[in-house]
Amino acid sequence: MAIMGSRKHLKRFKSPEHWPIHPKEFTWTVKPSPGPHAIEGSLPLLVIVRDILQIADNAREARIIINNGEVLVDGRVRKDYKFPVGFMDVIQLPKAGKAYRVLPDEQGRLVLHPIEEGNTEFKLCRVQDKVTIKGGKTQLNFHDGRNCLTDGDYKTGDVIVLNIPDQEIKDSIKFEDGTIGLITGGKHIGEKGTVKQINITRSSMPNTVVIETDGNSFQTLKDYVFVLGKDKPMISLPGGN
Template identity: 70%
Template sequence: MAKMGSRKHLKRFKSPEHWPIHPKENKWTVKPSAGPHSIEESLPLLIIVRDILKVAENSREAKIIIGNGDILVDGRARKDYKFPVGFMDVIEIPKSEKVYRILPNHKGNLVLYPITKENAEFKLCRIEDKTTIKGGKTQLNLHDGRNCLVEKEYKSGDVVVVEVPEQTVTNHIKFESGTIGLITGGKHIGELGKIKEINVTRSSKSNTVLIETDDKKTFLTLTDYVFVIGKDKPVISLPGGN
């Protein structure tokens, strides 16, 4: 019995710190399915429905709501209560007309921020890698696990604007000086600023980026922690009206 539980569930003490675990869960909690985000960088859909949005009082109710297709992730009904939801994903509840985007706060926790219906029609995806496939087309490998075929030239680190659920690339933001970056890791996680300088090293050390905040303070962070969200201003709505 314990062996079966270990496949379907996760020991509570092994769950990521940012998960707001239900107080009635003791030894076990829900284990995310294999999906677009790792366990450390995601929230299971059941925890979102029950513990964050509180549209269900317990796991049974949450599973029914999810199983009925009442929760959309990036425009698609997800009926797997273990589905991993992560950074930049859009959560929509059509019956209540509420929409949220998942972003990190300053404590490094993934938080659901309310957004407008218009803002929910697209998401931003960072290009982690790209490959050339048969026929000379380019396949982009994006941060949320999806792959897109494109004809234009893009670079790793750039961010594409993707319509959901169609998965059509409609625009892109270059990873370059002058653009607006959201910090997704390190001690400055959740902060926003303009990219002043990109430092490319010729050693085993990681590349870094110099960020300037609105109050003219500057700090260095790793390239991998910078997610560009706009050229002159953010293209997504952010907490605090940014």
């Protein structure tokens, strides 16, 4: 039993701090499947249905709801109750007429931020890197593990607006001075502000960005900045825009 538990489940006291479960209530919780998001930055679908949305009283009821195809992630039905849901994913409950975007709050916890049904047709994806493949096409690799081919001129750090679920590029947000950025890591996680200066180093030191917010400014790593728009965010955020 211990071997089976270690493969299929995760001990609660070892679960990430942002999971909304009591570490001592039971011994085990569900272990996420391998997928687009690492365990440190994701929530299993069962935890979302049972513990966050509370539309199921227990794990069995949550599995039934998920297996019936009542939950969509990025426009696709997901029937794996262990599927890892992470930053910027769009969750829809068509029967209930509700939709959410997964975002960090200022404590670094992943939260389900309610969105209007009309905002479920697109997703923001940060370009992590890009490669040239056979035929001269450029493949963009995104923060959520997906990728797409493009002829466009995009750089690492730019954010692509993807239609979902077909993954067609609808628009883009350049990583540049004056854009609005959401901080996704470090002590300023969950805060947003204006990109004032991008510092590119020519050494092993990481690139940094100066962010201005409410008259104050701070420096953070470039990799922690997720741009959301030029003059205002394209999406609503926890606590308002």
